[in-house]
Amino acid sequence: MTNRTITRVLARRVWDSRGRPTVEAEVHLSSGVTGRAIAPAGASRGTREAIDLRDGGSRFGGMDVMRAVAGVNGAINARLIGLDAGDQAAVDAALVALDGTSNKATLGGNATVAVSLACLHAAAQGPVWQHVAQLYGATPTLPLPEIQIFGGGAHAGRRVDIQDFMVMVPGAGTMAEVFEVTAGIYVAAGSILAEKGLLRGVADEGGWWPEFTSNEEALDFLIRAIERAGEVPGDRVVISLDVAASEFGHGGQYRLALDDRTMDSAGMAERLGQWLDRYPIASIEDPLAEDDLPGLAAFTREYGDRVQIIGDDALVTNAALVRQAAAAGACNAMLLKVNQIGTVTEAVAAWRAAANAGWPSVVSARSGETEDTSIVDLCVGLGAGQLKVGSFARSERMAKWNACIRVEDTNPDLRFVGGEPLAKTWWGRKARD
Numbered sequence: 001m002t003n004r005t006i007t008r009v010l011a012r013r014v015w016d017s018r019g020r021p022t023v024e025a026e027v028h029l030s031s032g033v034t035g036r037a038i039a040p041a042g043a044s045r046g047t048r049e050a051i052d053l054r055d056g057g058s059r060f061g062g063m064d065v066m067r068a069v070a071g072v073n074g075a076i077n078a079r080l081i082g083l084d085a086g087d088q089a090a091v092d093a094a095l096v097a098l099d100g101t102s103n104k105a106t107l108g109g110n111a112t113v114a115v116s117l118a119c120l121h122a123a124a125q126g127p128v129w130q131h132v133a134q135l136y137g138a139t140p141t142l143p144l145p146e147i148q149i150f151g152g153g154a155h156a157g158r159r160v161d162i163q164d165f166m167v168m169v170p171g172a173g174t175m176a177e178v179f180e181v182t183a184g185i186y187v188a189a190g191s192i193l194a195e196k197g198l199l200r201g202v203a204d205e206g207g208w209w210p211e212f213t214s215n216e217e218a219l220d221f222l223i224r225a226i227e228r229a230g231e232v233p234g235d236r237v238v239i240s241l242d243v244a245a246s247e248f249g250h251g252g253q254y255r256l257a258l259d260d261r262t263m264d265s266a267g268m269a270e271r272l273g274q275w276l277d278r279y280p281i282a283s284i285e286d287p288l289a290e291d292d293l294p295g296l297a298a299f300t301r302e303y304g305d306r307v308q309i310i311g312d313d314a315l316v317t318n319a320a321l322v323r324q325a326a327a328a329g330a331c332n333a334m335l336l337k338v339n340q341i342g343t344v345t346e347a348v349a350a351w352r353a354a355a356n357a358g359w360p361s362v363v364s365a366r367s368g369e370t371e372d373t374s375i376v377d378l379c380v381g382l383g384a385g386q387l388k389v390g391s392f393a394r395s396e397r398m399a400k401w402n403a404c405i406r407v408e409d410t411n412p413d414l415r416f417v418g419g420e421p422l423a424k425t426w427w428g429r430k431a432r433d
């Protein structure tokens, strides 16, 4: 028995940022060290994601997780005792084998992700991001944040069809500077909405929940907020969108309810293309639906040399799906959400598949989050380069941004990547000129 031998794995039910049950896991080692992590939960989920195991029935709207918790305390505990927590691949392989399905349907991706991340924490003998870097032979860096200003789609009563209206500050020299600039834009956006009587509240990820009359109006207000914060849109600050098109696009038909428009795949791409022409958008996620790989490929052919095109629902952090999309020429970047696949090892495999395709990755939180900051460790440790955790409000979001500040503040040698991930976009070309 080494001092990193697993002696016990346990779980309990805790609660997420939407007041819903979720799984917290602990991995205990022979040394007396304990690692802990909490599973997040999505609302605009890809259909090929790992199963989020819920109890069903009437309790908490069917969302309880006592079956997933029982699986950790029972079968997972029995299987992992005696394994070396430092061998993340072996621990994750044991979880995958014990589950026995392709989508974690037996144990639940919520159970496996909590255990897998807890193992990472238990095995780290210092900062977790350093352990990640060592495990995967990566060079740690401080990422470029992608921060939501307005929330829409499934996170805000579908009032606006587009899910995330975000900003990035690729022209900043430090993460601290990114947050200073973003704080100004966030507050300005809220004030402008309040003045116009358009403020409904705050959406699931902390962004403002506006009462706009068209999707484009959201972009216009975002430009105004950037300007009121004293910035020139497209200069130091750029816009980033998560269209989350799988939420309103099916079978090649896209319905923008707010704009009262139904379009085919080419029509939807054209509409987005008009926005790319009019607004300083440097990154766009899920511009077309997960069931429209040809549409995503056509969009990437048309616009891939000017914007980052991130695949979320179409890729679901799955190495095989990333390779398939890359072969089809669909997307040019990957969103990395560990709970979409269910273990750290498999998420890293997807990240490698993306890197092999020449794609940058964006490590991402879910709309249902907690104080858990494991994704910051993964993002920094892998040197993934971009981090998306929602808005600039509410502590399940700020826990991540503040963790970034802490890492930056205590590690002056860590490099902030700034605008590098956007090098192949119009912004990158402009920055080089």
Ligand code: PGA
Binding pocket: 041, 042, 043, 044, 045, 046, 163, 242, 244, 312, 364, 365, 366, 367, 368
């Ligand atoms: P979700 O959405 O966490 O609600 O699935 C986040 C995203 O689409 O990026």
Ligand code: ZN
Binding pocket: 242, 244, 285, 286, 312, 313
């Ligand atoms: Zn998304």
